[in-house]
Amino acid sequence: VNEPPLVQYRFPIIGHTYYYLYDSENFLKKCREKYGEPFSLYVFGSVRTFTGVENSVEVLKNDSFDFHAAINKDVFNQFKKLDPVYTSRVIREQISGKLDVYISRIQSELLFGIEKYFGDCKEPKTFRNIQHMLGLIVAKTVANVIIGEEVAQFEDIITSFAMVERGLTKMRFIPPILTFISLSLNAKFLTLPLKFGWNPISRHRDIFVKRYKPIVEERIRQRKKLGEKYIQKEDLLDFFLNEPHYKTDIVDDKYMDGLFAQLYAIVFASTSSTSKALAFALFDYGGRPELWNEIYEEQLKIYNDSNGNLSVEDVHKMVKLDCFLRESFRHSSNIAGLMHLFTGDSFTFSNGTTIPKDRLVFVYTRDTAFSDKFYGETANDFQPKRHITSRYNGKIVHTPAAKVDRSLLTFGVGKRACPGRLFAVNGIKLCLHKLILKYNIRTESGKVDPPRRFSALTLPPISGLVFENRN
Numbered sequence: 001v002n003e004p005p006l007v008q009y010r011f012p013i014i015g016h017t018y019y020y021l022y023d024s025e026n027f028l029k030k031c032r033e034k035y036g037e038p039f040s041l042y043v044f045g046s047v048r049t050f051t052g053v054e055n056s057v058e059v060l061k062n063d064s065f066d067f068h069a070a071i072n073k074d075v076f077n078q079f080k081k082l083d084p085v086y087t088s089r090v091i092r093e094q095i096s097g098k099l100d101v102y103i104s105r106i107q108s109e110l111l112f113g114i115e116k117y118f119g120d121c122k123e124p125k126t127f128r129n130i131q132h133m134l135g136l137i138v139a140k141t142v143a144n145v146i147i148g149e150e151v152a153q154f155e156d157i158i159t160s161f162a163m164v165e166r167g168l169t170k171m172r173f174i175p176p177i178l179t180f181i182s183l184s185l186n187a188k189f190l191t192l193p194l195k196f197g198w199n200p201i202s203r204h205r206d207i208f209v210k211r212y213k214p215i216v217e218e219r220i221r222q223r224k225k226l227g228e229k230y231i232q233k234e235d236l237l238d239f240f241l242n243e244p245h246y247k248t249d250i251v252d253d254k255y256m257d258g259l260f261a262q263l264y265a266i267v268f269a270s271t272s273s274t275s276k277a278l279a280f281a282l283f284d285y286g287g288r289p290e291l292w293n294e295i296y297e298e299q300l301k302i303y304n305d306s307n308g309n310l311s312v313e314d315v316h317k318m319v320k321l322d323c324f325l326r327e328s329f330r331h332s333s334n335i336a337g338l339m340h341l342f343t344g345d346s347f348t349f350s351n352g353t354t355i356p357k358d359r360l361v362f363v364y365t366r367d368t369a370f371s372d373k374f375y376g377e378t379a380n381d382f383q384p385k386r387h388i389t390s391r392y393n394g395k396i397v398h399t400p401a402a403k404v405d406r407s408l409l410t411f412g413v414g415k416r417a418c419p420g421r422l423f424a425v426n427g428i429k430l431c432l433h434k435l436i437l438k439y440n441i442r443t444e445s446g447k448v449d450p451p452r453r454f455s456a457l458t459l460p461p462i463s464g465l466v467f468e469n470r471n
């Protein structure tokens with residue numbers, strides 16, 4: 001078969017793992033230059049194929065590339081078999097599709113979180129590891145929408161929402177070291193803790209059940225008592241209680257486990273991705289004084305025109321902030337990610353190379369995010385204005401931050417692209433809006449701080465960000 005070229009390596013067991021782990025940015029760039037795309041590497045004990053700017057969309061749009069084949073699925077499926085297509089549809093219709101219902105609650109939660117964690121900042125205050133704090137703020141907005149206002153008040157639930165992804169990610173990242181020895185050992189290691197009953201998320205399940213069971217029971221009681229007169233609450237819980245396979249009279253452990261898996265799979269997908277993007281945006285802003293005035297003035301105008309309580313329409317008016325955010329997404333792109341397992345018999349890329357069943361395919365995302373094909377000679381520069389497509393009658397037309405297309409893979413592309421992206425972008429813009437109105441925000445270093453790298457992943461800096469009240 002005409003496989004994608006396997007990049008040569010010198011050390012049989014280690015293969016490319018070392019370079020991939022410690023210098024993936026330069027390493028993948030060199031591979032791409034020398035071999036074109038797609039190319040394959042021998043990493044962590046197996047051959048992995050990497051797609052670049054030309055071929056990535058072929059992977060992302062094809063159903064035979066399974067994105068759920070990762071560990072997360074095993075962890076949640078222990079509690080209930082989840083249907084990803086159903087979950088996506090619920091998010092698209094019930095969360096992203098109902099922003100107007102949720103927007104004022106999201107704003108209250110954001111203001112509460114900003115007051116609690118950032119506070120007054122009359123004197124300039126420096127925050128380190130801001131992503132953790134943002135995680136708690138984001139978790140509260142997500143909790144409000146998903147599990148309802150009553151339970152979003154409990155601090156232990158919010159901490160659990162903010163932390164659940166971390167537990168699982170840690171579990172995923174220890175094993176690569178073991179794969180130096182063998183791939184099958186790695187696979188065993190991943191499922192071993194589950195077999196022995198140690199599950200990094202059972203702790204979260206316990207908190208969830210303790211806090212949530214009484215609320216679920218109460219809602220079911222009210223539904224029965226009031227019948228037709230019951231007024232549907234606006235959150236995912238009440239939506240699920242109406243769905244045929246969640247309708248119930250008995251709230252036992254099994255039922256709560258099912259609800260836990262369904263809701264926490266969404267929490268897992270939403271909180272840390274959103275807080276990471278928010279953290280990146282704050283660093284991108286704080287390190288670039290030349291952007292401050294324009295963005296601030298846009299926020300001030302929208303605030304003054306709306307008296308502070310914004311509608312979805314108002315968020316759409318934040319065009320400068322939106323262009324800035326899209327540019328921040330682009331710059332914070334992972335070097336490679338979006339791991340997919342190819343589950344078909346064989347797949348032939350448009351350039352004629354073919355991969356077999358069970359091949360792990362990674363999208364070399366940076367190749368798209370910084371390609372001159374889409375971004376020309378200025379691809380490496382931070383230029384929010386590049387997303388403006390035209391202006392007429394004083395109106396700016398631009399490519400929105402939540403738009404998915406071949407030029408930016410932050411949310412994937414095609415019908416499996418992130419169903420929560422409108423919710424995420426809306427929430428991030430609202431939070432930035434409120435922070436920028438209230439504080440002067442700058443990096444402590446006075447420069448653009450570089451991101452942290454973990455293998456091919458890109459993480460926000462943990463250096464200081466200084467907040468100072470504008471008044």
Ligand code: HEM
Binds near residue numbers: 411
């Ligand atoms: C800035 C924040 C976010 C980023 C960068 C992000 C990114 C992504 C990406 C790259 C994918 C995979 C697409 C693929 O492999 O083809 C995805 C899928 C998904 N995202 Fe997001 N996401 C974010 C926020 C959210 C939020 C807020 C929710 C829920 C409210 C959510 C729910 C999901 C779900 C359920 C999937 C799986 C879709 C499927 O199975 O077809 N995401 N997201």
